[in-house]
Amino acid sequence: MDKKKELLKKDKKYVSPSYTRPYPLVVNSGNNMYVYDVNGKEYLDFTAGIATCSTGHCHKSVVQAIKDQSEKLIHMSGTDFYYESQILLAEKLNEILSKRWPVYKWPGKLKHSRLGSKTVWKSYFCNSGAEAIEAAIKLARYHTERPLMIAFQGAFHGRTMGALSLTASKTVQKSKFSPLLPQVFHFPYKLESIYEIESAFKSYIPPREVAAIFVEPIQGEGGYVVPTYEFHQRLYELTRKYGILYVVDEIQTGMGRTGKMFGIEHFGVKPDIVCMAKGIASGMPLGVMSAPSYIMNWKPGSHASTFGGNPISCAAAIATIDLLENELIENSKKMGEYLRDKLKGLAGEFSSIRRVRGKGLMVAITVHSIELRDKIIQKAYENGILLLGCGEDSIRFCPPLTVKSWQIDTMISVLRDIVFRSW
Numbered sequence: 001m002d003k004k005k006e007l008l009k010k011d012k013k014y015v016s017p018s019y020t021r022p023y024p025l026v027v028n029s030g031n032n033m034y035v036y037d038v039n040g041k042e043y044l045d046f047t048a049g050i051a052t053c054s055t056g057h058c059h060k061s062v063v064q065a066i067k068d069q070s071e072k073l074i075h076m077s078g079t080d081f082y083y084e085s086q087i088l089l090a091e092k093l094n095e096i097l098s099k100r101w102p103v104y105k106w107p108g109k110l111k112h113s114r115l116g117s118k119t120v121w122k123s124y125f126c127n128s129g130a131e132a133i134e135a136a137i138k139l140a141r142y143h144t145e146r147p148l149m150i151a152f153q154g155a156f157h158g159r160t161m162g163a164l165s166l167t168a169s170k171t172v173q174k175s176k177f178s179p180l181l182p183q184v185f186h187f188p189y190k191l192e193s194i195y196e197i198e199s200a201f202k203s204y205i206p207p208r209e210v211a212a213i214f215v216e217p218i219q220g221e222g223g224y225v226v227p228t229y230e231f232h233q234r235l236y237e238l239t240r241k242y243g244i245l246y247v248v249d250e251i252q253t254g255m256g257r258t259g260k261m262f263g264i265e266h267f268g269v270k271p272d273i274v275c276m277a278k279g280i281a282s283g284m285p286l287g288v289m290s291a292p293s294y295i296m297n298w299k300p301g302s303h304a305s306t307f308g309g310n311p312i313s314c315a316a317a318i319a320t321i322d323l324l325e326n327e328l329i330e331n332s333k334k335m336g337e338y339l340r341d342k343l344k345g346l347a348g349e350f351s352s353i354r355r356v357r358g359k360g361l362m363v364a365i366t367v368h369s370i371e372l373r374d375k376i377i378q379k380a381y382e383n384g385i386l387l388l389g390c391g392e393d394s395i396r397f398c399p400p401l402t403v404k405s406w407q408i409d410t411m412i413s414v415l416r417d418i419v420f421r422s423w
Contacts, residue, residue, distance in 0.1 A: 002039055035057060062316050072311075089317050122290065133158050135275075137149065149165070151166040155216060189225060190227065208243070213246060214249060215232070217266065223394050233267065236269040250263060274288075284313040336361045373393050
């Protein structure tokens with residue numbers, strides 16, 4: 001029995017069956033755009049650990065930051081103590097967020113004006129995207145003293161109980177877990193829903209009791225759905241009218257994935273709360289929930305996390321952000337355009353590809369059936385290309401932001417010559 005088969009047998013025996021694995025890849029190591037299985041086979045990775053390894057696998061600068069920090073301090077818990085890497089990361093995030101969305105405080109909640117005094121963005125650190133969403137739910141309720149939430153059909157915000165209440169991606173994710181948070185209302189992820197929400201505000205949802213609207217700038221697991229510019233504009237206007245917090249889930253769209261630091265930058269609105277994770281620390285476990293200081297006004301003990309913002313993850317995040325700002329966000333934009341053009345070329349050759357969409361290196365294609373999607377992903381794996389599905393019948397392309405044009409060409413060649421011509 002080879003090592004791969006031996007490990008898969010043990011996994012089946014000892015590991016939770018709740019995980020979704022599309023193919024039997026047992027990873028041993030990674031280097032930039034490539035991963036290697038336990039038998040030494042090489043794979044070109046267009047998944048980045050589900051859009052997480054933003055700087056590629058084991059980038060030398062990130063690895064060095066991890067090594068340096070691990071030799072000094074592994075854990076002390078930012079819940080009860082202070083340490084440099086967490087403080088410096090919070091300072092850096094304030095710099096990034098304030099540059100994009102300077103916030104000025106006037107008396108009264110959610111009233112911003114350049115005549116008021118400037119405030120800062122503060123950050124709460126946790127371990128994952130779901131935890132960042134949980135923190136945002138609690139902060140939204142705490143700050144507004146309102147109980148209700150609005151989210152969207154197709155949304156994925158996580159699987160913990162609060163985040164799951166907002167998630168509306170697949171029924172299997174909610175099956176047998178009710179009751180969840182009460183009075184979370186879901187609407188279709190499209191411009192027309194603004195009218196539906198306004199109608200609901202007149203009939204069954206008291207708008208002055210809605211704490212927050214949670215929204216992905218571009219839906220991730222729901223299918224890499226890119227809304228219109230007007231969708232976010234109109235939705236944001238609605239939140240200003242009723243004093244509702246605009247919470248953006250940047251867990252997959254953030255940290256350069258869409259060709260900008262944050263996906264919401266494509267839509268010209270200013271979020272009240274930003275949730276981050278995935279690509280922020282190049283694969284190290286870290287989630288962040290950031291908000292202006294007048295919104296993040298909860299008292300000590302209101303929320304905390306033993307391991308959240310651990311020294312090593314924070315050091316990795318600082319190194320990651322440096323790489324993003326100096327080269328990788330620009331590469332994401334450039335290579336994203338190149339990838340979409342190549343996929344559109346394939347769509348012109350094969351009628352089985354219905355649509356190409358995305359921004360930056362958050363790109364997807366829709367094919368004509370779920371069965372075909374799954375066959376393509378499996379066949380690509382067999383030929384050394386790692387892909388993942390999203391939505392009902394789509395394939396997502398979310399490689400590390402280090403990807404080169406020739407690596408995209410290699411992947412496209414596999415899809416053309418081996419995958420699509422098989423059906």
